Amino acid sequence: MRPTLRQLEYIVAVAETGRIGLTATQLNVSQPSLSAQLSAVEDDLGVALFQRGRSGAKPTPIGDEIVRRARQILHEVQDLRATAQGDGIFQGRLRLGVLPSIGPYLLPGVVRRLHREHPSLRLVVREESTRDLDEGLRSGRLDMVISTPEDHPGARHTHLFTERFWIAMALDHPLAYSTEPVDLGVLKGQTFLTLGPKYRLSHIVASLAARAGGRVSDEYEGTSLNAIRLMAAGGAGIAVLPSIYAATEARRGTDVSLRELKDAAAIREIALVQPLLPEPRSGSDLLAEILCSEANLIND
Incomplete structure (x- = not known):
């Protein structure tokens, strides 16, 4: 079945780095092999995913949409595996966006607790402005964000504090x-x-x-x-x-x-925000509880 999950991973990685050579190095594959895989996907789909030039590889307009959907598919597969292992979002990587006015003060205690209680979790934190958080959530660049709910319409909100x-x-x-x-x-x-x-x-x-x-x-x-x-x-x-x-x-x-x-x-109001899928990501309710608990400790 094409494109394969591996090819979807290649597409997302190139979109994130903007350079095929750098992506090949990061993924430990040869640049010709990576280029061939990208071309194979473009041939199968009948569209150009990237504009290649001396400045790098930039997604085309249709490429942006393909990258977004590829991220969503990869997230669903990750959730499927995590659900099978019974640990939800705590098994694997979670890309969490957070407002700079919250992250440095709320997250240190949260990160320590997550590391202690869920050592398999690889938490990747991005501090960004409200606008950039919303873009990251919509594009699939971020899995969840801690933000003001009114700035993320059409998403799933879990009130924190x-x-x-x-x-x-x-x-x-x-x-x-x-x-x-x-x-x-x-x-x-x-x-x-x-x-x-x-x-x-x-x-x-x-x-x-x-x-x-x-x-x-x-x-x-x-x-x-x-x-x-x-x-x-x-x-x-x-x-x-x-x-x-x-x-x-x-x-x-x-x-x-x-x-x-x-x-x-x-x-x-501060909320844990995630894409509006049929069901919230497994384990997100527990993450919300941990965030609320830490906020209460700070404000006591």
Whole structure:
């Protein structure tokens, strides 16, 4: 039956590296053999999968769709084998995408537990923006993502936890005198610091700033929560931070004053998101439980 599973693996690997020679080296096959296999698939399907040139091998428009479907088929076969072995997603490789505002603070404890309890799992983590996570999920580049559910329509969502927001400011800021929760209205006229527009957090902060009568800084857009915190510590404005990050900072001692933001809309939902297949991937419910448990430990 053509294309074979091995040929599908070749197609996906070339799409990911963009170079036939590099792919051949990674897969431990000769470049002529790999090229011949790709040509055989193209002949069988009657379409060109890649545009080959000096810059590498780039999927054609139909090639992009074939690559996406090849990934899906390979995932299904992987699930079939894992189900037969009784360990679901924990037997094999899981490509997990996560928001940068969550991954470094939630995942270390999760990874340790998974390594201890499920040593056969090979977890591959990718920290990416909201937009890139959605593209990765749709294309099959990622198996699951930890993200805000509203940004992944048409997918399966498993609620993990709800995060509240905190504000961080320089230690000499007028609002740094107290550790009590602060009402949104108190932030009128303040400058809000946030990530770039590719991240859901930036839209949340923009909404909060508008309702508070403040402004979002147009002089600085951070690429990480640490960068935003450092700008706030230097007096550039007020950083709005998710609770998992704020709790982590509070434990280690920090260079900013932290106060919880008291507002009903100052929350974000976090979910484990996967493609909307007839059934969720076997073991994803257990992974969700582990993620929830770790989030509760951090926020306690």
